Amino acid sequence: xxITRLSAYQVSVPLRRKIKHASFSRSESTSxxxxxxxxxxxxxxxxSVPRPYVxxxxxxxxxxxxxxxxxxxxxxNKLETIENVVEVCSAFKLSRLSNAPSEYQKRGCFGxxxxxxxxxxxxxxxxxxxxxxxxxxxxxxxxxxxLCETRDCIQYSAVLTSMKPLKQTILALLYRLTGFQSCKVKxxxxxxxxxxxxxxxxxxxxxKMSLRIDANEAWSRQILEDHASDFNALAIQSIEQxxxxxxxxxxxxxxxxxxxxxMLDESLCSYQDGELAIAExxxxxxxxxxxxxxxxxxxxxxxxxxxxxxLRYQLGCQVGETGIxxxxxxxxxxxxxxxxxxxxxxDRYLLKQNLIQEDISFQWGxxxxxxxxxxxxxxxDEHFIQEYKERELILI
Numbered sequence: 001x002x003i004t005r006l007s008a009y010q011v012s013v014p015l016r017r018k019i020k021h022a023s024f025s026r027s028e029s030t031s032x033x034x035x036x037x038x039x040x041x042x043x044x045x046x047x048s049v050p051r052p053y054v055x056x057x058x059x060x061x062x063x064x065x066x067x068x069x070x071x072x073x074x075x076x077n078k079l080e081t082i083e084n085v086v087e088v089c090s091a092f093k094l095s096r097l098s099n100a101p102s103e104y105q106k107r108g109c110f111g112x113x114x115x116x117x118x119x120x121x122x123x124x125x126x127x128x129x130x131x132x133x134x135x136x137x138x139x140x141x142x143x144x145x146x147l148c149e150t151r152d153c154i155q156y157s158a159v160l161t162s163m164k165p166l167k168q169t170i171l172a173l174l175y176r177l178t179g180f181q182s183c184k185v186k187x188x189x190x191x192x193x194x195x196x197x198x199x200x201x202x203x204x205x206x207x208k209m210s211l212r213i214d215a216n217e218a219w220s221r222q223i224l225e226d227h228a229s230d231f232n233a234l235a236i237q238s239i240e241q242x243x244x245x246x247x248x249x250x251x252x253x254x255x256x257x258x259x260x261x262x263m264l265d266e267s268l269c270s271y272q273d274g275e276l277a278i279a280e281x282x283x284x285x286x287x288x289x290x291x292x293x294x295x296x297x298x299x300x301x302x303x304x305x306x307x308x309x310x311l312r313y314q315l316g317c318q319v320g321e322t323g324i325x326x327x328x329x330x331x332x333x334x335x336x337x338x339x340x341x342x343x344x345x346x347d348r349y350l351l352k353q354n355l356i357q358e359d360i361s362f363q364w365g366x367x368x369x370x371x372x373x374x375x376x377x378x379x380x381d382e383h384f385i386q387e388y389k390e391r392e393l394i395l396i
Contacts, residue, residue: 001079001129005037006396008066008117010059011388014352019161019319029320030059032113033355033385034395036121038079044125045380047324048291050113054318055269055292056104061097062114063393068095071396074122082140085126089119089297109269112294119295120328120376128375134331135370138300147304149337154330156342156366158183160201162192172204179365182210182341184240188218195230202234212341214240217266221250224258231260238312238340240287241265248282255281261312263287270294274302278309285312285340290328292318303336317344323356327376330360334370342366355384 011031018027034046050057077088094111104110127137139148158175160168160183175183185201187194194213202211211234219242231239238261243250245267254262261284264277269292277283286306293299306313315333317325321344329344345368347354347361357379362368371377 001038001040001042001126002077003036003074003079003122003125003396004039005035005394006071006074006118006121007035008063008393008395009033009035009385009389010063010391011355011385012390013320013322013355013388015320015350016352017350019350029351030390031320031322031325032059032062032117033322033324034117034121036118036125038125038129040129042125042129044121044123044128044375045324046117046120046122046124047322047328048113048116048120049318049321049325051292051318054266055109055112056101057110057113059390061100062117063391065094065097065111065114066393066395068097069395070095075396079122079126079129082126082137083142085122085137086141086297089122089295092118104269107270108272109292109294112269112298113291115294116291119297120324123296124375131374133372133374134296134328134376135335138296138331138335141297141300144300144304147300147307147336147338149335150370151334152370154333154342154368154370155181156345156362156368157181158366159186159343160184161186162189169200169204172201176205176209180209181366182212184341184343185211185213186216187213188215195227198230198234198236207235210237210341212236212238212240212263214265215242217241217244219243220247221254224254224262228258228260231258236260238263238285238314241267251282253281255284261285263312263314265289265316268302271298271302271305274305278305278311283311285314287316288313289316289318290332291321291325296328296332299332300336303338307338312340313338314341315339315343317346320350321346322351323347323354323358323360323378324376324380326360327356327371327378330368330371331376353384353388355380355388357381
């Protein structure tokens with residue numbers, strides 16, 4: 001079976017509320033949506049959420065990269081087996097842009113958002129063609145059998161971002177009352193005493209809830225060392241991306257030095273980043289996000305690398321993901337063993353309008369079932385893509 005048509009859309013979906021963290025704030029989310037059609041008419045969908053402060057990409061650079069790429073490699077390859085599809089997705093290369101930020105090119109992550117949307121659309125289309133779920137396809141990726149574990153139900157983490165104190169208090173109590181087992185708190189914003197904030201959140205959530213924090217590059221190693229006893233007293237399980245990527249060397253050999261785990265996010269955007277982090281002892285854990293890593297296959301491979309080398313890992317998400325990426329994350333979460341925490345499926349809680357017909361948002365206490373049905377197991381509503389579309393490209 002061959003690809004006969006590949007289309008890309010830039011869409012901007014409004015959010016229900018403004019989301020703030022130390023690196024950015026936004027009231028709408030821009031995604032790249034890719035539609036893949038096979039010879040028999042089978043259609044698959046992919047999504048990525050490009051962020052300049054993560055992989056150096058924007059919606060404009062993704063589309064520019066698509067325009068510069070010769071897609072004949074995809075057209076010329078038959079998609080006949082799972083192994084063949086994985087090989088094609090892994091071997092496919094996008095053209096480089098001359099004006100791409102050199103830092104992200106050196107790290108091997110510029111183009112990951114562009115790649116992710118293409119890869120997911122191919123995986124969705126071929127899984128639908130063979131009438132298997134994406135979870136079944138993931139389990140058949142060569143070389144990762146020891147990483148796979150089937151789960152019928154999972155539980156997502158709650159998240160507390162920057163917001164008015166009263167709303168933050170109400171949400172923290174609501175998370176506790178509805179049975180969430182874990183929560184991530186955004187810290188590092190100007191004018192806020194982070195330790196005072198964390199003491200308040202710990203009091204509201206109680207001692208049983210697992211707490212972790214995300215500094216979004218706003219701290220320093222000195223802050224980590226100065227407040228190590230506070231983190232211990234508050235039972236903070238992990239600190240996500242405490243320092244800016246350019247200060248990553250300050251975390252050298254930090255692995256195991258603090259009781260609280262250090263997790264990389266913005267500094268973990270490629271396999272190359274992962275290997276460097278392990279070699280230099282920059283962290284104890286990885287935050288895996290499908291869009292920033294270039295798709296499901298690279299995400300699975302980084303989880304495998306972490307597991308082989310004794311690092312922990314969680315599944316993260318980008319703010320504003322629509323149901324396409326949420327579904328991809330769900331399949332990863334219900335197929336891969338050893339994930340410490342799960343983030344995602346915020347769909348109806350965050351988006352004013354989703355792009356899929358089903359509601360796959362997490363339910364009471366963050367619980368969510370595995371997705372069944374072929375491919376991603378969702379139905380994309382093309383009416384909403386057209387409504388929120390800002391640009392369209394025919395790639396093939």
